[in-house]
Amino acid sequence: xxxQAHGFSYVANVIEVRDLVKRYRKAExxxxxxxxxxxxxxxxxxxxxxxxxxxxxxxxILTTTLTxxxxxxxxxxxxxxxxxxxxxxxVGIIFQKPSLDMNLSGEExxxxxxxxxxxxxxRPFFRLMxxxxxxxxxxxxGVLGLEKEIFKPVKTLSGGMKRKLEIIRGLMxxxxxxxxxxxxxxxxxxxxxxxxxxLREVREKYETTIFLTTxxxxxxxxxxxxxxxxxxxxxxxGTPAEIKADLVEEYLILDSEDRPALRSELQSLQLGFxxxxxxxxxxxxxxxxxxxxxxxxxxxxxxxxxxSLEDAYLKIVGTAxx
Numbered sequence: 001x002x003x004q005a006h007g008f009s010y011v012a013n014v015i016e017v018r019d020l021v022k023r024y025r026k027a028e029x030x031x032x033x034x035x036x037x038x039x040x041x042x043x044x045x046x047x048x049x050x051x052x053x054x055x056x057x058x059x060x061i062l063t064t065t066l067t068x069x070x071x072x073x074x075x076x077x078x079x080x081x082x083x084x085x086x087x088x089x090x091v092g093i094i095f096q097k098p099s100l101d102m103n104l105s106g107e108e109x110x111x112x113x114x115x116x117x118x119x120x121x122x123r124p125f126f127r128l129m130x131x132x133x134x135x136x137x138x139x140x141x142g143v144l145g146l147e148k149e150i151f152k153p154v155k156t157l158s159g160g161m162k163r164k165l166e167i168i169r170g171l172m173x174x175x176x177x178x179x180x181x182x183x184x185x186x187x188x189x190x191x192x193x194x195x196x197x198x199l200r201e202v203r204e205k206y207e208t209t210i211f212l213t214t215x216x217x218x219x220x221x222x223x224x225x226x227x228x229x230x231x232x233x234x235x236x237x238g239t240p241a242e243i244k245a246d247l248v249e250e251y252l253i254l255d256s257e258d259r260p261a262l263r264s265e266l267q268s269l270q271l272g273f274x275x276x277x278x279x280x281x282x283x284x285x286x287x288x289x290x291x292x293x294x295x296x297x298x299x300x301x302x303x304x305x306x307x308s309l310e311d312a313y314l315k316i317v318g319t320a321x322x
Contacts, residue, residue, distance in 0.1 A: 013074075014176050014209050015039035015062065020071035022057050030069070031057045033232035039225075041176070044203065044210045046220040049229035050317055055213050056181075058229070062211070063093050063179055076176045089117070092170030092208075096182035098162050106150040106157065106165045110137060113169045126151070140168045143205060144198045160191035164198060171202065177209045178202075184216060192216070217310045226309075228316055236316045244312045252281040252288055255301035262297040269294055280305075 015038060022032040032054045039045040049055050060066035062073055064084040073080035075087045100109050107126055111133075115122040120133045127134075141150045144164040149157055157165065163183060170178060180199075184192040196219065203210055212223065220226055221240055228236040228243070236243050255278040256262040266273050271291065272282040278301055283291060288304050 012041055013038040014041045014043075014076050015045075015211070016072075016074040017058075017062070018072045020058065020061065020073065021069045022054075022061060022066070023069050030232050032061070032068075035071075035229065035232070035234055037227050037234065037237055039177075039209060039211060042203075042207050042209055043224045044212070044222065046212045046214065046223035046226045047229065048214070048217070048220055048226060048313060052231075053229040054232040055229055059179060059181055059211075059213055063091060064088055089173065090176045092167075092173070092175035092178045094163070094166045094170050094178070094180050094183050096185050098166060100154045100162060100165065102155040103153070105153055106146065106161075106168075107137060109154060109165065110150070110169050110172060114172050117173050119173055136172065137168070140171055143201055144168055158191075159187055160195060163187065163191075163195055167198070167202065171206065171208070174206065175208065177211055180210065180212045180214075182214055183212070184214070184219065192219075196222070217308075217313055221309050228313065230317050236312075240309050243316075244309060250283055250288070251305050252279075252283065252291060253301060253303040253305060254279040254281055254295075254299055256297050256299050258297055262295070262299075265295055265297055 017038065018036050020032050020035040021030055023030045035054070035058060047055055047058065057066065061068050062075065062080060064080050064087050067081060076090045078086040078090065080087050100106075101112070104112070111120075111122070111126070111129065114120045114133060120130055123129045126137075137150065138147070141147045144167060146161060146164050146168065149161050150165065150168070154162065154165065167178075183199075184195055187195065199210065202208060212219065214220060223240060225237070225239055226243055227234060254262065259279075262279065263275075266279065266281060269291070271284060271286075274280045281291065292299075292302065
């Protein structure tokens with residue numbers, strides 16, 4: 001559904017995927033098998049799944065580099081098959097493998113990209129480019145902390161700087177959606193953290209929708225919603241909290257010098273538990289505080305285990321594969 005904002009019309013769901021199917025020639029089963037989801041405007045959406053789950057095929061269809069066998073994909077209200085050129089004007093793409101010309105400067109890579117998109121006429125030098133282009137490059141370079149480096153040869157830049165340069169290039173045409181395919185692969189921990197700080201700034205400043213595929217589950221923890229694929233199908237879809245709550249329960253880890261007394265109390269309270277050196281106690285709908293208050297036996301160990309997205313992910317994928 002379209003609605004008005006700041007004088008222009010936009011769709012509430014910037015991505016709509018319905019019954020998407022992709023079968024490769026001579027394949028015995030579908031690579032993508034009836035996938036449906038939507039991504040809201042301005043949302044941070046993560047697509048997860050093990051190798052062979054269908055992530056790469058899905059994102060390739062969404063970015064118009066692959067044609068689906070059946071189903072539909074709308075990007076900002078445009079059909080990804082019937083209006084592929086229109087879709088490409090609405091998206092920015094940062095793939096896992098850099099696609100920069102190492103012999104050019106960072107700004108020259110951006111300039112060439114702007115010319116290919118028809119954003120600006122080509123000029124041989126930065127100083128001859130239109131004022132709006134120069135202002136846009138400086139603004140984006142400032143957001144990403146590349147004010148000086150953007151004019152240096154790409155081959156002299158670090159891996160993290162090249163990633164940031166690709167983001168600048170991908171944002172030049174003010175895309176509604178920025179697709180990030182394993183954007184931090186190969187980067188060290190500090191570079192990954194810095195890059196995500198910059199992406200948060202970009203999202204807030206430009207209201208860009210972020211669509212992420214990643215193997216780093218801690219990156220997906222920050223997403224508004226997550227879609228998990230396995231064997232070409234959607235096996236879970238929701239907020240990180242919803243996915244964790246549905247599949248992995250919070251539990252307590254307890255211990256006492258008087259283990260028989262603690263065991264007896266837990267049994268009388270009808271709380272499920274296991275003993276693996278210490279007591280792992282299921283809360284069964286109770287709060288941790290309720291359980292602790294009901295115990296009289298002095299405790300030597302008291303820990304609350306909250307499920308991580310990794311716990312839920314492994315349980316989902318493991319269940320789907322059985």
